[in-house]
Amino acid sequence: MNDSTHPTSRRDFLKGSAAVVAAGTLASGITSRAFAAGNDVLRVGLVGCGGRGTGAAFDALFADENTQLVAMGDLFADRLAGSLEKLKRDQRVADRVRVTPDTSFTGFDAYKGVIDNADVVLLATSPHYRAPHLRYAVDKGVHVFAEKPVATDAPMLRDVYETCQRAKRKNLAIVSGLCWRYHKPKVETMRRVLDGEIGEVVAIETAYLAGTLWHRGDDPSWTPMEYQNRNWLYYNWLSGDQPCEQAIHSIDKQGWAMREVAPKSCIGVGGRQVRTDEMWGNVYDHFHFTYEYDSGVRAYHQCRQMAGTRGQVRDYIMGTKGIADVFGHKLVSHSGDVMWRFKGKGGNMYRNEHVELFKSIRAGEPINNGEYMCKSNMLAIMGRMAAYTGQKITWDQAWNSEESLAPEKYEWGPAPQHPVAMPGQQKPKPA
C-alpha cells in the first residue's frame, strides 16, 4: 500500500482530519436506519456483559430516561445472567431492562442478535472482537458506544478506521470509551494546552504504572479457547497487551496534545520480569516507549503491571511557557507558579459519554470519535511493536503492518499459541 493511496498513511494524517470532516458533513443526513428522535425510546443492546459492559448499560439507562435495554449478548451464559441480574435488581432502572430469553444471545455470533434488535449498541467485549462487531453495527445502521481499545493489531485497526468513516457517511454515532475525553477537568486542561497557554509543546511524559488485575483461574471443563477468552487480559491477540488494553488512556493524552498528528517513529523496551508463569499468558509486565515527531517533539510513555510497586497514573505536557499537569488539572510555570487550576466538580465521565452520545443522536448530529480513537490505538500498537521487536518502528510501518494476531477459527477447541515476544528475534511485517 503506497503512501499516496492509503487513506491512513502518515502523509494523509498530517494533512489533518479536515477531509474526513468535510466528507462527514457532506454525508450528514444519510442513515441506513431511521433512528429515534426527540423523546422516542432508543433501544439499547449490550455486547460483552462483564464489569465494564454492565457499567455501560447502567450509564446508558441513567443518561437518557427514554432508553431501554432490550438485548444482551456474551460469549458465556453465566456472564450474561450475572449482568442481567444486577441490572434487574436495581430499582432505579429495572423497569427499563426489557431483555427476554428471546433477546439474550450467547456464543461467538451473539453480537448479531443484539445488534439486530437495537438502535444503539454498547460494545464492551475483550478488545479483539471490536472490529467485526463495529462493522456489523454500522452495516445495520446502529449507533455505537465502543469501549477502548478497538483493535489489538493493525489489520483490525484499519478495518475499524474504515468502519468509522462509513459511520460518518451514514450519520451514525461512534462514541469512544477513551473516557478521559469526557471528563470536564481534563477537557478544560487540554483545551488550554491546545489554546497555547503553556506555549509550544516540546515534550510529553505519560505513565500508567499499576498493580495486577484479576485472573479467573482454570476449570477442567474449559477448552484452551475458553480458558484464554475468560482470562483474555493475558493473551495479546485478545487484549493487545497493557499498552492497548489499559495504558491507552495515557497514550491518548499524547495524541490529544499533539492534535492527533502522527509521530514519525517509535523505539521501545519491555519484557516480563515478574509475571513469568504460564498462567500470565504471553503479555509483558512493563514497557517504555519514546515517540519522535517531525517537529522534534518527543513523547515518553511508561507502563507497568506489577504487584507491590508504586502506582502512578500521571501525564505531563511540557511547553515553552509552562507545564500542564493533566491529572492535577493545572498549568504550572517553569518557576513552579500555578498559572491556572481547575475549580469545580469533574462529574462522572462514564455517564457523560452516554449523555453526549444520546444527546447527539437525538439532535441528528451523532458524535463520531473515530479519528482519535483509531490514532491513539495505533500509538499503542506502534509502541508495543517497537518493544516486541526491539526495532525502530515508523508510523507507516505500524499502520501498514500485516501482523495479524487473529486465530484461524472461532470455536471451542485449541487456542492460538503466540509465544512471548523476544526482541531482536521478531521482525516487523512489513520490515
Ligand SMILES: NC(=O)c1ccc[n+]([C@@H]2O[C@H](COP(=O)([O-])OP(=O)(O)OC[C@H]3O[C@@H](n4cnc5c(N)ncnc54)[C@H](O)[C@@H]3O)[C@@H](O)[C@H]2O)c1
Ligand atoms: N474505559 C474504561 O475505563 C474501562 C474500564 C474497564 C474495562 N474497559 C474495557 O472494556 C472492555 C471489557 O472489559 P471488562 O473489564 O468489562 O472485561 P470482562 O472480562 O469483565 O467483560 C468482558 C465480557 O465480554 C465477553 N465477551 C468476550 N468476547 C466476546 C464476544 N466475542 N462476544 C460476546 N461477548 C464476549 C466476556 O465473556 C465477558 O463477559 C475491554 O475492552 C476493556 O479494556 C474500559
